[in-house]
Amino acid sequence: MNPYLLIVLLTSLGLGxxxxxxxxxxxxAWLGLEVGTLAILPLMAQRHHPRATEAATKYFIVQATAxxxxxxxxxxxxxxxxxxDIQHMSHPLFTSMITLALLLKLGLxxxxxxxxxxxxxxxxNTGLIVSTWQKIAPFILLLQIKxxxxxxxxxIGLASILIGGWGGLNxxxxxxxxxxxxxxxxxxxxxILQHSTALATYALLIYIFMTSATFITLKxxxxxxxxxxxxxxxxxxxxxxxxxxxxxxxGGLPPLSGFAPKWFILQELTQLNFxxxxxxxAMAALLSLSYYLRLSYSITLSLSPNNLPECLQWRVNYxxxxxxxxxxxxxxxxxxxxxxxxxxxxxxII
Amino acid sequence: MLKILIPTLLLIPTSWLAxxxxxxxxxxxHSFIITLFSLAWLKNxxxxxxxxxxxxxxxxxxxxxxxxxxxxxLPLMILASQNxxxxxxxxxxxxxxTLLVTLQLSLIMAFxxxxxxxxxxxxxxxxxxxLILITRWGNQMExxxxxxxxxxxxxxxxxxxxxxxxxxxxxxxxxxxxxxxxLGPIPISPYVNIIWWTTSLLAFLVKMPLYGVHLWLPxxxxxxxxxGSMILAAVLLKLGGYGMMRxxxxxxxxxxxxxYPFIILALWGVLMTSSICLRQTDLKSLIAYSxxxxxxxxxxxxxxxxxxxxxxxxxxxxxxxxxSSALFCLANTNYERTHxxxxxxTRGSQMILPLMATWWLITCLANLxxxxxxxxxxxxxxxxxxxxxxxxTIIFTGAGALITATYSLYMYLMTQxxxxxxxxxxxxxxxxxxxxxxxxxxLPLLLLxxxxxxxxxxxx
Numbered sequence: 001m002n003p004y005l006l007i008v009l010l011t012s013l014g015l016g017x018x019x020x021x022x023x024x025x026x027x028x029a030w031l032g033l034e035v036g037t038l039a040i041l042p043l044m045a046q047r048h049h050p051r052a053t054e055a056a057t058k059y060f061i062v063q064a065t066a067x068x069x070x071x072x073x074x075x076x077x078x079x080x081x082x083x084x085d086i087q088h089m090s091h092p093l094f095t096s097m098i099t100l101a102l103l104l105k106l107g108l109x110x111x112x113x114x115x116x117x118x119x120x121x122x123x124x125n126t127g128l129i130v131s132t133w134q135k136i137a138p139f140i141l142l143l144q145i146k147x148x149x150x151x152x153x154x155x156i157g158l159a160s161i162l163i164g165g166w167g168g169l170n171x172x173x174x175x176x177x178x179x180x181x182x183x184x185x186x187x188x189x190x191x192i193l194q195h196s197t198a199l200a201t202y203a204l205l206i207y208i209f210m211t212s213a214t215f216i217t218l219k220x221x222x223x224x225x226x227x228x229x230x231x232x233x234x235x236x237x238x239x240x241x242x243x244x245x246x247x248x249x250x251g252g253l254p255p256l257s258g259f260a261p262k263w264f265i266l267q268e269l270t271q272l273n274f275x276x277x278x279x280x281x282a283m284a285a286l287l288s289l290s291y292y293l294r295l296s297y298s299i300t301l302s303l304s305p306n307n308l309p310e311c312l313q314w315r316v317n318y319x320x321x322x323x324x325x326x327x328x329x330x331x332x333x334x335x336x337x338x339x340x341x342x343x344x345x346x347x348x349i350i
Numbered sequence: 351m352l353k354i355l356i357p358t359l360l361l362i363p364t365s366w367l368a369x370x371x372x373x374x375x376x377x378x379x380h381s382f383i384i385t386l387f388s389l390a391w392l393k394n395x396x397x398x399x400x401x402x403x404x405x406x407x408x409x410x411x412x413x414x415x416x417x418x419x420x421x422x423x424l425p426l427m428i429l430a431s432q433n434x435x436x437x438x439x440x441x442x443x444x445x446x447x448t449l450l451v452t453l454q455l456s457l458i459m460a461f462x463x464x465x466x467x468x469x470x471x472x473x474x475x476x477x478x479x480x481l482i483l484i485t486r487w488g489n490q491m492e493x494x495x496x497x498x499x500x501x502x503x504x505x506x507x508x509x510x511x512x513x514x515x516x517x518x519x520x521x522x523x524x525x526x527x528x529x530x531x532x533l534g535p536i537p538i539s540p541y542v543n544i545i546w547w548t549t550s551l552l553a554f555l556v557k558m559p560l561y562g563v564h565l566w567l568p569x570x571x572x573x574x575x576x577x578g579s580m581i582l583a584a585v586l587l588k589l590g591g592y593g594m595m596r597x598x599x600x601x602x603x604x605x606x607x608x609x610y611p612f613i614i615l616a617l618w619g620v621l622m623t624s625s626i627c628l629r630q631t632d633l634k635s636l637i638a639y640s641x642x643x644x645x646x647x648x649x650x651x652x653x654x655x656x657x658x659x660x661x662x663x664x665x666x667x668x669x670x671x672x673x674s675s676a677l678f679c680l681a682n683t684n685y686e687r688t689h690x691x692x693x694x695x696t697r698g699s700q701m702i703l704p705l706m707a708t709w710w711l712i713t714c715l716a717n718l719x720x721x722x723x724x725x726x727x728x729x730x731x732x733x734x735x736x737x738x739x740x741x742x743t744i745i746f747t748g749a750g751a752l753i754t755a756t757y758s759l760y761m762y763l764m765t766q767x768x769x770x771x772x773x774x775x776x777x778x779x780x781x782x783x784x785x786x787x788x789x790x791x792x793l794p795l796l797l798l799x800x801x802x803x804x805x806x807x808x809x810x
Contacts, residue, residue, distance in 0.1 A: 241445070244482065253505075254474040255456075263512070270516040278516075282509040286502065293501065297494055301485040339471075 001046050012039035013133065020137040026074035026084045029141055030067055033105070036137060037063040040129060044122045055121025059130070062114045066104040073097035086144045098141075099148050105138040108190060109159040112183050116167070119179040124224070125324060127175050128215035131182050132208045139189070139204055143197050153194050158280055160187025165287025172226045174218055177291055181250060182211065184288045191281055192265045198349045199268055203261035205349070206338065210250050210258055213331035216324055217243055229295065230304035242332060244296035249335045251289035257338035264342070351407045351462060354421065357384050358455050365447040370440050374432050377447050381425040388421035392804045399808050400464075400528060407462040408528070411808040415668050416592055420457045420585050422794065423675065424450060427577040429787045430679055433686055434575065446487065450577055453479040457585055461592060466515050466525040469596070470508070473553075473589060477504055480586065483578040484570055496569035503566040507556040510549035517546075518600065527596060535603040547608045550597045557590030558645045560612065561619020571638035572691070576682040579634065583641050583678055584671035591645070591667050594652045595660060609653040616650040617736075617746035619643070624750055627757035632691045633684065636761055637677045640717060643754060644670045647747070651732040657809035658735040664807035666728025669795060673716045673725060676791035677761075680710055683784050684765065687777045693761075698770035706780050707766045709788040716795055718758035719751065724798045724805065 012035055019032030037060065045056040077094040078084040089095050100111070107115035119127045142148075164184025171177045185207040193200045217239055218224070221232045233240040249256035254263075262285065269278040298304070338345065361380055368376045391414040394401055399410040409417060427450055435443050453476060460472035477500075485497035519525045522533060538546055556563045567587075571579050623642040630636040648666050651659040683706060684696045700707035719726040729751065736743040798805060 245478070248478060253478060254471040259471070259474075266513055267516045267519075270513060271520050275513060275517060278513050279510065282513060283506070286505055286509070289505065290498070290502070293498060297485065297497075301482065301497070302494060 001043075005042070009039050009043055012036075013043075013129070015039075017133065017137045021140050024086055026071070026078070026086060029086060030071050030074065033063075033067050033070070033137055036134060037067065040126070040134065043126045043129065044118075046126075047123060049121075051121040052123075055118045058114050058121075059118045062118075063105060066101040069101040069104075070098055073101065086141065087146065089145055090147060092147070092149065095145060095147060096149055096152060099145065099152060102138040102142050103156060103190070106135055106142075106186055107179075107183060108156055108186055109163040109183065110156075112160065112163060112167075115183060116171075116176040116179040119182075120173055120175045122175075124175070124215055124219045127178070128212060128219075128324075131178065131211050131215070135182075135186065135204065135208075139200075142190075142193060143200065148194060150194055153190055154274075154277060157187045157189075157191035157193075158277065158284070160184060160190065161281050161284040162187075162287070165284050168288065168291045171291070174224055174226065174229070174295075177295070178211065178214060178218075181288060181292075182207075184285070185211075185250075188261065188265055188281065188285075191277065192268055195272055196268050198346065199261070199264050201349050202346060203265060206257055206261050206334075209331055209334040209338075210246070213246050213328065213335045214250065216328045216331060217246065220325055220328065226295065226298050227304075229298045231306060232299050233303075240300050242336070243299045244301065246332060246335050247292040247296045247299075248289075251292040252285050253289070255339050256336050257334065260339050260342045260345075264346075351402050351404060351409075354384055354388055354458060355455065357387075358424075358451060358458065361451045361454075362448050365444050365451065373440070373443060373447070374428065378425055378428050381421075381428060385418075385421045385425060388418050391417055402462075403464075406464060406468060407459065408464045409462055411806070412595060412664065413461045413592065415664065415805040415807070416585070416588055417458060417461045419588070419668055419671050420454065420461065422790075423581060423584050423671075424454045426675065426679075426787060426790055427580050429783060429790075430580060430682060431575065431577045432783065433781070434682075446483075446577075449479045449483055450581075453483075453581060457581075457589070460589060464527050466518075466527065466530075466596070469593070470512060470515055473593065474505075474508060476586060476589065477501060480570075480574075480578060480582065483581075484574045487575040487578070488573040489575070490573060492569065493573035496566075496573035499566040500570040503556050503563065504553070507563070508553035511553040514546060514549045527599075531599050533600075536600070544608060547601055550601055551594055551612075554590040554593040554597065555612065555649065557593070558587055558649050559590070559642060560649055561615050561622060561642065561646055564619065564623070564642045567642055568635050568638040571641070571678075572632060572634045576678060576685075579678040579682075580675045583637070583674035587641065587645055588667045588671060591648050591652060591663060594649070595663070598652065598655060609655075613650045613653045616646040616653065617743060617750075619646040620650075620750040621746055621753065624753040624757060628753070628760060631693060633681045633693050633696075633761070633765065634678065634691050636693075636757065637674065637681060640677075640754070640757065641670070641674050643750065644674075647729065647732050647750070650743075651735055654735060654739045656735050656739065658731050658738070661806050661809045662728050662731030662735055664728075665724050665802065665805050666732060668805045669716070669724035669728050669798070672791050672795045673713060676709070676713045676788055676795075677717065679784070679787050679791065680706070680713060683780065688774065693764045695771060695773070696765060697768040698766070700766040701770050702774075702777050703780050705785065706788075709785075709792065710762055710766050712792055713788070714758045714762040716792070717761075718755040722799045723795060724802055725795075727802055 016032045016036030016039055019035060020029050023029040023032060041056050041060055044059060045052055073094040074084060077089055077091050080091050104111040119130060161184050164180045164187055168177045168180030189200050189203045220239060221235055223229045245256060249258035252258045252262040266278045266282060361377060364380055365377050391409050394411050400408045402409045435446055456472045456475035460469055463469040463472060481497050481501055485493050515525060521536060559567050571582055574582060620643050623639045627636050627639045648663045651663040685691055688696050690696060716723050716725050719729045733747045736747055
């Protein structure tokens with residue numbers, strides 16, 4: 001893509017999220033969300049492939065619907081309450097409506113069906129942006145809304161974890177697997193949102209690190225299906241070594257950083273006596289772990305019966321180090337080694 | 351504690367920086383020195399049982415034999431893996447040793463942990479290196495399935511344990527073992543205490559393994575490489591036993607009737623798994639099921655919560671650790687020569703490798719609990735404790751001891767006696783390394799005959 005165009009689009013993307021983050025009025029928040037949506041559409045559709053076009057269209061329709069619902073509910077609330085402050089919303093119907101709109105934007109169950117198809121249709125880099133950056137703005141708005149009907153968030157959170165786990169089980173396309181993983185992780189975040197905003201932010205942060213590391217790794221290996229992962233050992237042996245740890249971190253195994261959000265979310269839920277919720281969430285995380293394990297089997301722990309010419313890579317076509325790939329060591333380090341630093345990380349967020 | 355942990359941690363740079371020719375001798379020597387230092391833990395000098403105390407870790411007579419066993423096993427694993435890794439490229443050898451060392455680190459921290467949260471995190475940490483050992487260095491296609499079973503059986507039972515620990519912290523305000531042992535009975539409503547009890551112990555029962563949830567063990571043991579089998583049999587199973595002994599302190603008022611089904615399951619498992627040993631064709635599978643059988647006795651002994659029960663359980667855990675690991679080493683000597691685990695194909699080894707037959711004999715005799723070895727000590731104390739609990743258990747334990755003797759002798763006779771198969775044209779003679787390996791397994795076992803109080807645990 002033309003570099004000037006890329007700069008304009010990425011800047012608009014950043015601007016959109018920044019607008020939403022800094023707004024106290026619903027109109028400005030909606031504006032930021034729409035700017036973000038519009039900015040990413042050309043990025044999604046830059047490959048003139050029918051699937052990319054379809055993904056961009058679906059994304060636009062879904063996000064526009066959510067934004068329109070958001071605006072509708074915000075204006076109704078302003079009519080009834082007299083002000084349009086995000087943090088002082090009190091009408092239960094419109095609060096629920098706005099929450100559902102934001103959850104549709106995030107791609108949580110049962111409004112999740114667009115996520116796998118959209119992330120599958122776009123390139124890995126754009127998929128990274130959709131999975132990580134585009135979650136920040138709706139999440140911040142969710143944090144600020146008080147008095148959301150608690151069962152709503154709990155049921156949607158648990159449903160997302162379950163659907164994120166079950167949906168990814170039958171997939172061979174890596175981007176769909178990462179979409180379902182995103183749904184599951186956002187479910188965990190939603191579960192704790194009403195109880196502890198700091199933990200929700202921490203969980204989102206760790207999720208962003210882990211997902212970034214995964215997307216960048218896949219981009220480096222140029223792998224989009226599970227079969228394509230099996231030749232990683234010929235292209236990048238070091239990544240082959242570290243990739244299972246990264247995937248198991250996504251699965252939430254100690255001593256990797258992915259365990260920290262799960263641990264603290266379970267602790268918070270247990271302290272508030274939501275033990276059935278904690279149990280269901282913990283067991284549903286095992287579903288996700290099974291497909292992460294399958295991926296790590298493909299990458300490192302088993303050798304596929306490949307053709308010998310595919311294995312000999314003496315003339316390596318390394319891409320020039322893109323800014324994204326230079327972020328890989330940082331993302332990987334944060335994905336693997338952050339667990340002992342959790343107390344200090346939490347104080348940074350609280 | 352740091353004088354063991356830091357050298358173990360630095361074993362990782364050692365394995366990466368040592369020259370190719372000196373990799374195995376250096377790591378072996380280094381790990382032996384660590385083991386020498388770890389022997390100091392066996393002397394308990396404290397009135398309150400906790401020694402080498404620091405804010406996060408401590409040793410007491412329950413954990414110090416297990417810790418010493420863990421440290422003892424690392425050089426043995428390095429010794430055992432040398433041959434089958436000789437064909438691997440150098441980087442892969444270094445990675446293998448690094449995996450063994452990370453496993454060692456997490457095991458030391460697990461056994462020495464005073465805070466139950468740290469114990470849990472380290473308990474789970476042991477899963478990743480073991481998984482990688484089994485699935486990457488296993489030899490057959492079934493290893494992937496074995497790894498999945500291993501990971502998911504353990505995790506499905508330990509996630510409820512995590513929630514129970516968090517709930518316990520919520521109720522009592524602390525998870526430190528030093529404080530919890532002094533707390534009174536914990537008030538829990540009568541229906542919840544069943545769930546509480548089950549979820550606290552399920553993780554350890556699966557790890558031990560208890561008979562109904564033991565399916566992961568034969569798969570994992572058979573598919574793992576020799577170091578994986580050794581560490582699984584010798585130490586990882588004992589992690590379950592150790593965890594149970596620690597958790598039951600907290601649960602004691604609840605445990606009176608709730609443990610009955612599990613004791614029955616454990617004892618029935620002793621009978622069932624030892625019977626299935628008699629029908630095994632795969633040598634490693636036989637040893638794996640024998641592990642389940644011995645651990646069933648240990649599980650029953652821990653569940654009845656008497657001083658003799660706990661003592662017998664600890665003695666049997668240590669003795670079985672050494673014996674089972676020795677059996678896997680012996681099976682591996684067979685496997686390295688014939689690349690087959692089928693017992694019928696590797697008969698009559700006494701004619702070919704007579705000194706190895708001596709080790710086979712001593713190890714099989716240890717497995718069937720011959721006096722005066724600590725295996726018998728443990729089993730006898732456990733049988734007496736169970737008899738004191740209920741005299742019907744003598745049926746299970748007596749029959750179990752009988753069948754154990756039968757399959758141990760069966761294993762010895764199948765592999766050592768009988769006609770040498772016609773297809774075995776040449777077998778490498780026994781390496782001194784293999785003799786050293788087995789001596790290092792059996793010598794502690796023989797020495798423990800003279801001083802069993804080192805592994806008696808804190809019940810006395």
